[in-house]
Amino acid sequence: MTAEPLADQRVLREIGRAEALDLLATVTYGRVVFTLAALPAIRPVNHVVDDGEIVIRTRRLAGLSTALADHADGAIDQPDLVVAYEADHLDPVERTGWSVVVTGIATVITDPERLRRIAERLHPWVDSAMDTAIAIAPEIVSGMRLVTG
Amino acid sequence: MTAEPLADQRVLREIGRAEALDLLATVTYGRVVFTLAALPAIRPVNHVVDDGEIVIRTRRLAGLSTALADHADGAIDQPDLVVAYEADHLDPVERTGWSVVVTGIATVITDPERLRRIAERLHPWVDSAMDTAIAIAPEIVSGMRLVTG
Numbered sequence: 001m002t003a004e005p006l007a008d009q010r011v012l013r014e015i016g017r018a019e020a021l022d023l024l025a026t027v028t029y030g031r032v033v034f035t036l037a038a039l040p041a042i043r044p045v046n047h048v049v050d051d052g053e054i055v056i057r058t059r060r061l062a063g064l065s066t067a068l069a070d071h072a073d074g075a076i077d078q079p080d081l082v083v084a085y086e087a088d089h090l091d092p093v094e095r096t097g098w099s100v101v102v103t104g105i106a107t108v109i110t111d112p113e114r115l116r117r118i119a120e121r122l123h124p125w126v127d128s129a130m131d132t133a134i135a136i137a138p139e140i141v142s143g144m145r146l147v148t149g
Numbered sequence: 150m151t152a153e154p155l156a157d158q159r160v161l162r163e164i165g166r167a168e169a170l171d172l173l174a175t176v177t178y179g180r181v182v183f184t185l186a187a188l189p190a191i192r193p194v195n196h197v198v199d200d201g202e203i204v205i206r207t208r209r210l211a212g213l214s215t216a217l218a219d220h221a222d223g224a225i226d227q228p229d230l231v232v233a234y235e236a237d238h239l240d241p242v243e244r245t246g247w248s249v250v251v252t253g254i255a256t257v258i259t260d261p262e263r264l265r266r267i268a269e270r271l272h273p274w275v276d277s278a279m280d281t282a283i284a285i286a287p288e289i290v291s292g293m294r295l296v297t298g
Binding site for chain 2: 009011012028031034035040042043044046083086088090092095101103124125126
């Protein structure tokens with residue numbers, strides 16, 4: 001399949017881990033990706049970068065919490081729950097911007113000190129109770145920029 | 150864990166299938182979610198809604214193409230490759246906007262007539278060859294709006 005090339009087409013440039021994590025910290029929301037009932041699932045959520053990890057909050061009984069709970073109960077026969085987290089800042093008119101994807105193990109935060117610190121920085125957007133805080137340790141970090149050629 | 154409630158906190162409203170698909174057609178890009186090497190994978194990509202399906206283009210050998218090819222080769226023992234597609238339009242300052250997630254079976258488009266139609270409407274943002282067009286049939290459609298309370 002061929003399409004007419006655009007006169008001002010963009011080039012994809014990979015960006016490194018440090019810059020990718022810095023970019024993640026410049027935005028307040030992204031999307032967490034996980035597997036629920038053997039199907040790919042994705043939810044937009046706001047985040048902070050705390051101690052080198054992506055931290056999000058979710059409702060108890062929301063999809064990701066369910067996946068983590070199943071996991072903890074041994075219902076899912078895997079050593080760890082791996083999730084992806086994506087954020088981007090793209091301009092569809094200019095067709096420029098960046099996207100970052102972090103893949104890593106998700107764990108429920110239980111340390112009271114850390115929970116207090118997170119609660120001060122990470123405010124739920126919605127009025128339902130967001131009672132679970134989840135940290136994603138960035139094992140694999142990839143990022144790209146769309147730049148002019 | 151409790152956080153100070155925001156004075157102008159938002160309420161989540163579910164939106165129906167028809168409205169969700171209409172919203173998808175108002176934006177030009179989103180994120181395709183799939184499983185690659187047993188890990189959750191996500192890629193930002195531009196799309197069009199064609200004949201009730203989400204259509205995206207991808208590079209041969211890019212992650213999603215690989216997943217589809219493995220699938221066609223019988224390397225993945227599943228009847229169909231299920232993916233999710235997410236688009237949103239969120240204002241992190243006002244904390245309002247919408248998000249739509251479509252889950253369905255991804256298939257490579259081979260019909261030359263349809264490929265021609267897609268090529269006219271869906272232009273790759275980057276200068277690499279986008280030689281595979283993929284249609285996602287919306288089996289499960291969910292959407293939400295963040296609105297003032």
